[in-house]
Amino acid sequence: xxxxxxxxxxxxxxxxxxxxxxxxxxxxxxxxxxxxxxxxxxxxxxxxxxxxxxxxxxxxxxxxxxxxxxxxxxxxxxxxxxxxxxxxxxxxxxxxxxxxxxxxxxxxxxxxxxxxxxxxxxxxxxxxxxxxxxxxxx
Amino acid sequence: xxxxxxxxxxxxxxxxxxxxxxxxxxxxxxxxxxxxxxxxxxxxxxxxxxxxxxxxxxxxxxxxxxxxxxxxxxxxxxxxxxxxxxxxxxxxxxxxxxxxxx
Numbered sequence: 001x002x003x004x005x006x007x008x009x010x011x012x013x014x015x016x017x018x019x020x021x022x023x024x025x026x027x028x029x030x031x032x033x034x035x036x037x038x039x040x041x042x043x044x045x046x047x048x049x050x051x052x053x054x055x056x057x058x059x060x061x062x063x064x065x066x067x068x069x070x071x072x073x074x075x076x077x078x079x080x081x082x083x084x085x086x087x088x089x090x091x092x093x094x095x096x097x098x099x100x101x102x103x104x105x106x107x108x109x110x111x112x113x114x115x116x117x118x119x120x121x122x123x124x125x126x127x128x129x130x131x132x133x134x135x136x137x138x
Numbered sequence: 139x140x141x142x143x144x145x146x147x148x149x150x151x152x153x154x155x156x157x158x159x160x161x162x163x164x165x166x167x168x169x170x171x172x173x174x175x176x177x178x179x180x181x182x183x184x185x186x187x188x189x190x191x192x193x194x195x196x197x198x199x200x201x202x203x204x205x206x207x208x209x210x211x212x213x214x215x216x217x218x219x220x221x222x223x224x225x226x227x228x229x230x231x232x233x234x235x236x237x238x239x240x
Binding site: 003005050090094096098126127128129130131133134135136137138 | 185
């Protein structure tokens with residue numbers, strides 16, 4: 001069953017054994033970028049190839065204490081589930097990165113507002129070619 | 139699809155397999171085929187992990203694996219790096235079954 005093809009809210013978000021709660025936004029980015037080519041009398045690019053990818057994940061939560069406790073450079077498994085909007089079986093998307101390196105947390109808070117924290121990870125491939133994260137359905 | 143005599147460690151589909159489906163549906167489609175072959179037991183919390191890749195061209199395809207560790211080659215630092223970790227055997231419809239060499 002393919003699910004509703006709509007996803008709402010993150011659950012089971014965890015890094016290095018710590019379950020992250022009060023998640024507001026999260027992104028998983030394959031990190032592709034195109035190297036383009038034009039030469040001679042070309043006005044426009046005539047080739048575009050991917051020669052490198054830098055996959056990353058970012059998060060923003062309303063639980064600053066959790067993310068600020070991580071150390072830049074800390075390695076761990078990063079997982080997260082974007083739930084099917086209608087709760088249908090087969091619609092959840094589960095992301096999993098076996099070697100995520102925590103890059104940086106930044107805590108911001110204003111007067112009369114909840115504090116938030118954003119964080120980012122660079123996702124590594126152990127063999128240099130296998131993508132750094134996988135996707136599953138549930 | 140007939141189940142293989144030996145459970146593969148990984149399944150590789152052609153990159154254009156089920157291309158009429160949208161991206162995530164394609165992974166769903168692949169999971170549906172791969173789960174019984176890989177003998178994924180959802181009741182035990184197991185699941186089929188998927189990814190697609192176009193480059194390097196030698197490895198282009200859509201992959202399904204039960205193992206948490208997704209590595210097509212031995213990892214950097216391993217004495218056998220950068221050799222392939224799997225031996226590939228042809229199945230139906232351009233699908234290949236991979237078996238760990240170790």
